[in-house]
Amino acid sequence: MRRHVTRLGMAMLMLVPLGSCAPGGDAAAPSAGEDAAASLAEAVMGSITVEGLERHARAIVQYERPSGGPGENAAIDSIVASLRADGVPVEVHTFDTYASDPVSASVRVPAAGLTLPAITMAYSGSASSLRAPLVDVGGLADLPDLEVGTGELLALEGGSAMDGERAGLPDVRGSIAVVEGQPRNVPTAVLALLGAEGVIFINPEERLNDLIVTSTWGTPSLRNYSRLLDIPSVQVTKSGGDQLRSLLAAGPVTAEIDAEVWTGRKTLRLAVARIEGPTPDAPYVLLGGHIDGWYHAGTDEGASNAAMVELAKAFHAERERLRRGLVVAWWPGHSNARYAGSTWFADHYFEELRDRAVAYLNIDGVGQIDAVRLSSTATASMHSLARRVVREAVGQEELPGSTPGRNSDQSFNGVGVPLLQFNHARSAEDGGYWWWHTPDDTYDKIDFDVLSADAGLYARAIAHLTADPVLPIDMVAEVEALGALIERRSQQAGGRFDLSEASGRQRALLERVRGLAASLSGHDGPDLDRAMLAVLRPIYRVMYDPIDPFHPDPGFSVGLLPGLAPVTILAEEDPSSDRYLFAETTLVRERNRLLEALDLALLEAERLQGRLGS
Numbered sequence: 001m002r003r004h005v006t007r008l009g010m011a012m013l014m015l016v017p018l019g020s021c022a023p024g025g026d027a028a029a030p031s032a033g034e035d036a037a038a039s040l041a042e043a044v045m046g047s048i049t050v051e052g053l054e055r056h057a058r059a060i061v062q063y064e065r066p067s068g069g070p071g072e073n074a075a076i077d078s079i080v081a082s083l084r085a086d087g088v089p090v091e092v093h094t095f096d097t098y099a100s101d102p103v104s105a106s107v108r109v110p111a112a113g114l115t116l117p118a119i120t121m122a123y124s125g126s127a128s129s130l131r132a133p134l135v136d137v138g139g140l141a142d143l144p145d146l147e148v149g150t151g152e153l154l155a156l157e158g159g160s161a162m163d164g165e166r167a168g169l170p171d172v173r174g175s176i177a178v179v180e181g182q183p184r185n186v187p188t189a190v191l192a193l194l195g196a197e198g199v200i201f202i203n204p205e206e207r208l209n210d211l212i213v214t215s216t217w218g219t220p221s222l223r224n225y226s227r228l229l230d231i232p233s234v235q236v237t238k239s240g241g242d243q244l245r246s247l248l249a250a251g252p253v254t255a256e257i258d259a260e261v262w263t264g265r266k267t268l269r270l271a272v273a274r275i276e277g278p279t280p281d282a283p284y285v286l287l288g289g290h291i292d293g294w295y296h297a298g299t300d301e302g303a304s305n306a307a308m309v310e311l312a313k314a315f316h317a318e319r320e321r322l323r324r325g326l327v328v329a330w331w332p333g334h335s336n337a338r339y340a341g342s343t344w345f346a347d348h349y350f351e352e353l354r355d356r357a358v359a360y361l362n363i364d365g366v367g368q369i370d371a372v373r374l375s376s377t378a379t380a381s382m383h384s385l386a387r388r389v390v391r392e393a394v395g396q397e398e399l400p401g402s403t404p405g406r407n408s409d410q411s412f413n414g415v416g417v418p419l420l421q422f423n424h425a426r427s428a429e430d431g432g433y434w435w436w437h438t439p440d441d442t443y444d445k446i447d448f449d450v451l452s453a454d455a456g457l458y459a460r461a462i463a464h465l466t467a468d469p470v471l472p473i474d475m476v477a478e479v480e481a482l483g484a485l486i487e488r489r490s491q492q493a494g495g496r497f498d499l500s501e502a503s504g505r506q507r508a509l510l511e512r513v514r515g516l517a518a519s520l521s522g523h524d525g526p527d528l529d530r531a532m533l534a535v536l537r538p539i540y541r542v543m544y545d546p547i548d549p550f551h552p553d554p555g556f557s558v559g560l561l562p563g564l565a566p567v568t569i570l571a572e573e574d575p576s577s578d579r580y581l582f583a584e585t586t587l588v589r590e591r592n593r594l595l596e597a598l599d600l601a602l603l604e605a606e607r608l609q610g611r612l613g614s
């Protein structure tokens, strides 16, 4: 065991109460902390090698890895054996989920003697020779009113008062609807609610991308299993779609579709490496990425899995330097069980995550050949760390950033954990990410120099998060972002919904966290980490989580501050209509939720200010 002086030193630091400066806690302390993170990052990056990344990636990508299958299990075994060989503690959980595997599909127009290559999607309904007239409903992008349907799906949890005519759609009852665009869950659900018998998605490119059409998230529960769809949906290539549309241009077309999908209970395994902080209950950073994937899943995401192995080993070797632990999880059930692994972990480790997790770093799809464009997906509190890491790593000053969506194993919004993901994408001129979710996502699509650099970004971010005395989490940016969102929802309501009280409380909170941010320097310790997260948690839960923190939200986005999404209904609807009344009632309740969150955050901020003694 290599733990003595450093760890004892840290234990002493943690006993220093908030409100008095840690030893050396003058102006020099933060830079000492930054030096610690910088030298930790250097040490970690120094032990991550291209050879190591290649070895792990080859061991993983050799298998096809649909979740719950022998290939995924072999890849998990290989990762676990490699970690244990280096003494990294790793646990393997086993749990049941509700998975869905597409098996086969076809699309035929018997009268024209036409048979098109097709696939079906995870969680599609099954059909054998379903025969019905085709109705072309246009492209996903041509149907903005589907967004209104999204809001109603969200508000009504499965029911819908939606009127297809108002949405500008042709009558799809009894038909097979034809839609241009990659398969998505909301359009599928909307077409099912409008009475379509089946859906044919036309891929906008000359390929077929494996996808998922359920709007459940993780294993369905009693609250949301009614969202599972019976409607069969299939996908054809662009040229296949052109053939269908040219037949439709000449007159009515009756088509037949087959879709075979296996959906049911499946046992999955989840490997979790735990690199302890200075004490067994120390706060930790959670790093996660999915182990399963479509076909050989080279860049989505055997490459990222390999980087995770190297990061786990490297941080384990440097564990004496950590102020906080690192937990690394290889999520199963991402692709054919709709984020079942990360959701299971959020469900079963909810209190531990709430009390100890200081950030969730998601890794997905890094290490692609010819990747040129860096960006981040993050909660507002994490953008400044992302920018700083990229500036330190590659000298790039600007970093495009997006806000968390409903994808990529982002299962921890309800727990209230800040999120950061680095993205490294190819240019459109190079054909973009054309092999994504296809059999062409093979080992040769990984560039190990790119992967090594991408792993370096995560190494730097984790080094700051595990070694900086004060967590590099920007509370001010998060509260500012909330203020902008309240303002935006107020504008969307067109003067029909009053959010002025919420704006006033947000301004009071902002003033308080600005004061806090200025007085954090020179303090440290797990109690400070927890107190900072406690200020942010209520804010995350309203900004990123529409229903409640304990039940996963539907797997689609209605934008940030999602509970207030129905303000658009007020702006466009006749105030005397039933729909207006239902939307307004929803919004009054959601405003109560927002006001309570602001009050809780303010209370926590005042408590922290009191403990800092300034």
Ligand SMILES: [Zn+2]
Residues within 6 Å of the ligand: 290, 300, 301, 364, 365
């Ligand atoms: Zn992925």
